[in-house]
Amino acid sequence: MSFWPYYGLKQGIQTTPWPDGEDLSPGLSPGRPLSAPVTAPEATAALCPVGALQARAEGVHVAFDRCIHCQRCRQGEHALPWQEDFAWTVAAANNQGPLGGRFYESLNVLYVDAGACGACVNEVRLIDAPAYNLHRLGIFVTATPRDADVLLVAGPITDAMRTAIRKAYAAMPEPKRVVGMGVCAVNGGIFGESFACAGGLEKIVPVDWWIPGCPPPPLAILQGLLRVVGRAVPQMTEEGTP
Amino acid sequence: MSAANPFTHWLAHLAGVEQRTLQPDWLQLRCAATQLPELTTALVHDWQAEFATLLVEETGVDDVLAVHYLFYLPNDGQRIETRIEAHPGEELPAISDTVHAADWHEREAWDLYGLRFRGHPFLGDFVLHDDDWPEGVDPMRRRFDGHQRPDVHGSGADWQPPKILQEDGAIVFPIGPIWGDTNESGLWLLETPGEQIHYLHTRLFYKYRGVEKIAEGRPAGDALLLAERFAGASAFAHGWAYCQALESIAQLRVPPRAQRLRVLFAELERMRHHAANIAEIAGSTALSVGKAMAQDIVESLLRLSARLCGHRYFFGILQPGGLRQDLDEHRVQLLLDTLPAVEQRLRDLEDRLERSSSFLDRIEEMGTLSPELAQTYGVVGPIARASGRPLDLRRHLPYGAYTHLQPEIPVEQEGDGYARLRIFFAETRISGEMVREVAERLPSGPIAEPWQPQEGHALAWVEAPSGATFHWLRCDTDGRVSRLRLGTPGFRNWHAFERAVEGAAFQDFPIILATWGLSIAENDR
Numbered sequence: 001m002s003f004w005p006y007y008g009l010k011q012g013i014q015t016t017p018w019p020d021g022e023d024l025s026p027g028l029s030p031g032r033p034l035s036a037p038v039t040a041p042e043a044t045a046a047l048c049p050v051g052a053l054q055a056r057a058e059g060v061h062v063a064f065d066r067c068i069h070c071q072r073c074r075q076g077e078h079a080l081p082w083q084e085d086f087a088w089t090v091a092a093a094n095n096q097g098p099l100g101g102r103f104y105e106s107l108n109v110l111y112v113d114a115g116a117c118g119a120c121v122n123e124v125r126l127i128d129a130p131a132y133n134l135h136r137l138g139i140f141v142t143a144t145p146r147d148a149d150v151l152l153v154a155g156p157i158t159d160a161m162r163t164a165i166r167k168a169y170a171a172m173p174e175p176k177r178v179v180g181m182g183v184c185a186v187n188g189g190i191f192g193e194s195f196a197c198a199g200g201l202e203k204i205v206p207v208d209w210w211i212p213g214c215p216p217p218p219l220a221i222l223q224g225l226l227r228v229v230g231r232a233v234p235q236m237t238e239e240g241t242p
Numbered sequence: 243m244s245a246a247n248p249f250t251h252w253l254a255h256l257a258g259v260e261q262r263t264l265q266p267d268w269l270q271l272r273c274a275a276t277q278l279p280e281l282t283t284a285l286v287h288d289w290q291a292e293f294a295t296l297l298v299e300e301t302g303v304d305d306v307l308a309v310h311y312l313f314y315l316p317n318d319g320q321r322i323e324t325r326i327e328a329h330p331g332e333e334l335p336a337i338s339d340t341v342h343a344a345d346w347h348e349r350e351a352w353d354l355y356g357l358r359f360r361g362h363p364f365l366g367d368f369v370l371h372d373d374d375w376p377e378g379v380d381p382m383r384r385r386f387d388g389h390q391r392p393d394v395h396g397s398g399a400d401w402q403p404p405k406i407l408q409e410d411g412a413i414v415f416p417i418g419p420i421w422g423d424t425n426e427s428g429l430w431l432l433e434t435p436g437e438q439i440h441y442l443h444t445r446l447f448y449k450y451r452g453v454e455k456i457a458e459g460r461p462a463g464d465a466l467l468l469a470e471r472f473a474g475a476s477a478f479a480h481g482w483a484y485c486q487a488l489e490s491i492a493q494l495r496v497p498p499r500a501q502r503l504r505v506l507f508a509e510l511e512r513m514r515h516h517a518a519n520i521a522e523i524a525g526s527t528a529l530s531v532g533k534a535m536a537q538d539i540v541e542s543l544l545r546l547s548a549r550l551c552g553h554r555y556f557f558g559i560l561q562p563g564g565l566r567q568d569l570d571e572h573r574v575q576l577l578l579d580t581l582p583a584v585e586q587r588l589r590d591l592e593d594r595l596e597r598s599s600s601f602l603d604r605i606e607e608m609g610t611l612s613p614e615l616a617q618t619y620g621v622v623g624p625i626a627r628a629s630g631r632p633l634d635l636r637r638h639l640p641y642g643a644y645t646h647l648q649p650e651i652p653v654e655q656e657g658d659g660y661a662r663l664r665i666f667f668a669e670t671r672i673s674g675e676m677v678r679e680v681a682e683r684l685p686s687g688p689i690a691e692p693w694q695p696q697e698g699h700a701l702a703w704v705e706a707p708s709g710a711t712f713h714w715l716r717c718d719t720d721g722r723v724s725r726l727r728l729g730t731p732g733f734r735n736w737h738a739f740e741r742a743v744e745g746a747a748f749q750d751f752p753i754i755l756a757t758w759g760l761s762i763a764e765n766d767r
Contacts (some may be wrong), residue, residue: 007594008531014538027545030553049464070467071558077568112420113427115449118763119474119555122518122540124424129537140530141423160371161427164419190467195381195388196452215474217554 003122007233012131018219019226021135029217030069031084035062044078048050050190052182064088068214079112086217088236089224092180092207098230099175103149105138110148110172112165115155119215120182124154133216137224145171150228151205154215156184156191157198169205177228181211181221189214249289249315249620256281268321268701275326275334282311282324290314290321292633293620294703295712295729296347298355300449305330307355309335311344312701312712314731316638321701328357329453335389336362343620346737356380369447373401381455390454407433407440417751419448426762434748442740449766457726462488462695462715463467463562464639465723468555469713473730473764475518477513478556479706480713480728486641486702487715488562500564500689501643506577506680507547507556508704509673514543515707516624516666516673517588519759524595526756527604535591542584550577564690574681592667605659608741609754612657619738622731623709625758628665629657635705647678659757666759695721706731708761732764 014021033052037059038044045055052066053073060080073080099107111124127134127143142148145168153165169178180201183189189201201207211224226233253261253269259281260272273281285291294312301308311324328334336359338345346368351357353369356378370381380386403414413436418429428447453472457465469484470477482504489496496504521536545556550573551559559566569577588726592739595601611621616629626633632653652668654661699716709731716725735758743754 004529004531004594004598006536011535011538024758025545027548027554030548030557032687067469068471069553069557071552071566074552074558107410110420111424113425113449113453113725114261115766116426116763117471117474117477118761119471119477119557120473121424121426125518125521126537126544128424129541130534131538131541143422156451158449158451160374160450161419164427164448168420190471191451191453191456193389193391194452194456195386195390195392196450196455198391207682214557216472216554 015133015136016131019223023213023219026084028219029084029086030213031082032064032067032069032088033062033073033080035181036060036081036085038078038080040078044073044080047073047078065210065212066091066183067212068183068190086220088213088216088220089209089211089221089227089235092093092202092210094176094206095208096177099149099177099228100230102157102160103229104231107139107149108142108147109139109150109152109225110142110145110168112151112153112161112168113155114153114161114165114184114185114201115158115191116184120154120184123215123218124152124181124221126218127221129218132222134222134225135227137222139222145169146173148172149174149176150225151178152203152225153178153180153185154182156188157201157204159196159198162198162204165204178205179209179224179228180207180218180225181213183214185211186210186212252284252289262548264323266588267319269325270323270325272325275328275332278311278324278326279335279337279340280338282313282344285313285322285324286341289315290317293343294321294710295714295727296344296351296728297714298351298357298382299716299725307357309334309351309357312714314639316633317441319639320523329653333360334721335360336360338362342618343734343737351540354380354382356383356411357704362415367401367445369446369450371401381452387670388452388458398446399454400741405429405433407434407435411435415748420562422752428762430640430751432743432748432751437677437748439743439746439751440749442743444736446736446762447766449762449767453767454726457723460723462717462721462723463693465726466562468574469728470560472728473557473732473761475515475761476511476706476708476764478560479704480711481556481560482508482642483702483704483706483711484714485560485562486704486714486715487700487713488693488695489700490700490702491715491717492562492696494563494691495691496564496642497688497691498643498685499568499687502680502684503565503569503689504560505643505647506569506677507551509676509680510543510547511556512585512673512707513670514540514547516670517543519666519756520591520663520755522759523605523659523753524601526753527601529598529601530604532591532595532598532601535587539584539587539591542580542587546577546580546584549573561690561693563693564688568689574684577681578678579673582676585671588667588670588674595663602660604753605663608659608750609757610656610658611738612764613655613740615738619711619734619741621735621738623706623735624662624665624669625735625738626709627652628654628661633710633712635703639703641703643680647676647680649673659754662757662759691696699725707733708759708764709735728767730764730767732761733767735760736765
């Protein structure tokens with residue numbers, strides 16, 4: 001005989017104080033490089049295998065929607081400063097704005113895997129773990145597009161999934177929002193555009209928000225979903241300051 | 243091998259087979275295509291050779307394809323490559339009739355290279371879905387440009403789900419490709435007269451990203467990013483296999499400290515991979531507290547990984563020749579301080595699950611793969627070890643520091659969901675012990691040898707968390723990838739999965755799926 005409810009209670013509350021308070025636990029996020037003035041911008045930019053670092057007169061600019069956290073610009077002579085934040089959701093070009101008040105306590109998310117490597121899906125699974133607990137924020141994961149307010153897509157958009165994504169999007173009731181998570185969904189990431197991948201969610205359905213990262217950690221995903229609703233959440237700018 | 247060895251004796255008396263020793267432990271057998279079935283059948287059935295993977299490569303001469311069937315002998319680590327040449331329009335005899343592990347490999351070669359296998363009953367609609375891709379366009383051929391988006395999509399034949407069961411009221415129940423809460427995409431067609439699943443058709447490759455194709459032409463050092471990221475749940479294992487291929491081509495010796503650290507990271511990854519599987523198993527039986535406890539362990543291990551090497555999934559830690567960064571004393575201590583508590587939580591969870599009869603009822607005798615079927619399908623990894631096959635490349639083809647560190651290999655005989663759960667737990671325990679053993683006795687010294695890309699080719703292997711993985715790599719004179727073959731454990735094990743579902747009750751399908759714990763990203767590539 002096993003007393004699971006007792007074991008559960010004995011664990012105590014494991015949930016992060018974020019977004020009401022700060023969570024500074026180490027290891028929440030892979031972190032990211034920050035745009036910074038450096039002595040040799042060209043040399044720093046050359047470290048990046050995916051073109052996320054752009055050399056400019058004043059230093060190096062980080063196009064974070066391309067960064068795959070390969071860490072090549074993290075150490076050595078030409079390194080950039082890294083910051084371990086996670087609040088990095090950005091609005092897509094065709095953003096329709098937040099869903100608003102009616103969705104504050106009930107936002108239903110349909111997750112679709114369009115070629116994600118397994119790290120994204122693992123991070124999405126963990127937003128349901130005690131450490132992050134999406135339900136306290138009024139967010140729920142649904143298995144059907146008919147119930148979904150948000151379409152959350154990961155992966156470089158493989159061709160075999162295009163029809164499924166379009167059908168799921170069409171079956172969702174209005175108002176609806178689309179979120180692309182992971183660099184792969186933004187622009188194909190390391191896989192890029194090829195004979196097998198569209199290389200970006202925007203080529204299939206209109207997108208409202210991007211959650212870059214490779215993969216975006218659980219709190220980045222939660223931050224993105226809270227921005228979809230329009231709830232006030234901490235947000236880092238491109239330069240890494242709140 | 244001594245001359246008295248019966249295998250050598252057998253080889254010496256093979257007629258019509260040209261033999262070459264490519265490396266001390268690597269034998270190449272060249273023969274006519276007609277001899278192939280007899281030869282490969284003898285290798286597998288008489289000499290207990292394990293099929294590693296099938297490699298097709300263009301020879302660059304007159305459209306001729308070189309087809310390599312790679313095997314190894316688990317007893318003595320001998321690698322055997324059977325090589326034949328396929329001329330345009332030529333049909334090869336299928337070997338999957340007797341070497342069943344090669345079945346999906348032949349289907350794949352037909353889809354991607356247009357290589358037809360005589361006698362194979364299921365060619366077509368596999369990697370390339372028939373409703374999406376037209377016949378006759380073979381994307382892995384050199385003449386096909388993988389960078390272009392060909393204007394061929396959606397022009398293929400109509401596809402209808404197969405239906406075998408003809409009795410009254412029988413239905414084909416589709417699950418996927420978008421299904422459940424947070425799952426990988428794939429399609430499972432369950433044929434049932436109402437309660438019991440009679441047949442299952444697995445239709446994967448909804449996630450096919452053409453990784454082997456898009457790797458071609460990339461600088462060999464940058465293709466490591468692809469090797470790490472095509473199957474993120476076992477990123478380190480695949481990155482390691484890829485690096486070993488590059489190091490083998492460059493004949494580079496990785497410093498001892500880096501070798502040990504690679505073992506440390508790989509075993510940490512194995513722990514996390516298995517803990518995530520355990521969370522899914524508990525979740526599939528609606529045991530939410532058990533799931534939450536397992537997820538907690540997963541999250542702790544992810545945070546530990548990030549603190550040790552900067553990334554939760556070990557992305558960017560490997561480099562050809564060694565590692566990108568060292569583990570300083572402070573972080574070794576952090577690891578040694580953190581790990582025992584995680585291991586204790588795993589033991590507690592196992593103990594509690596073992597005492598929950600309602601949970602055990604749902605996984606015992608569930609999704610059984612008998613040892614005979616496991617042998618026939620040549621399954622690998624924890625799935626094999628739960629079905630009586632004590633195979634592990636760390637022991638049978640030792641690589642890196644595993645030549646000194648020999649892990650204990652747990653084996654179960656039942657092949658059911660419970661046996662797989664016990665294997666997952668046992669392996670997290672063994673991995674935890676190895677991590678601590680390595681961390682306590684780290685040799686000092688450099689962590690990387692300088693590496694330069696070189697022309698050449700190599701086969702490398704790693705026992706990934708989900709089983710044996712083989713990376714075959716060829717680099718050209720510019721140091722770019724000209725062929726990368728990813729023989730993954732997922733691709734092997736998914737082939738056998740449908741046999742474990744036959745006869746199961748309808749509602750048990752998600753549980754069986756969870757106890758197998760297979761990655762689709764790793765299969766689809």
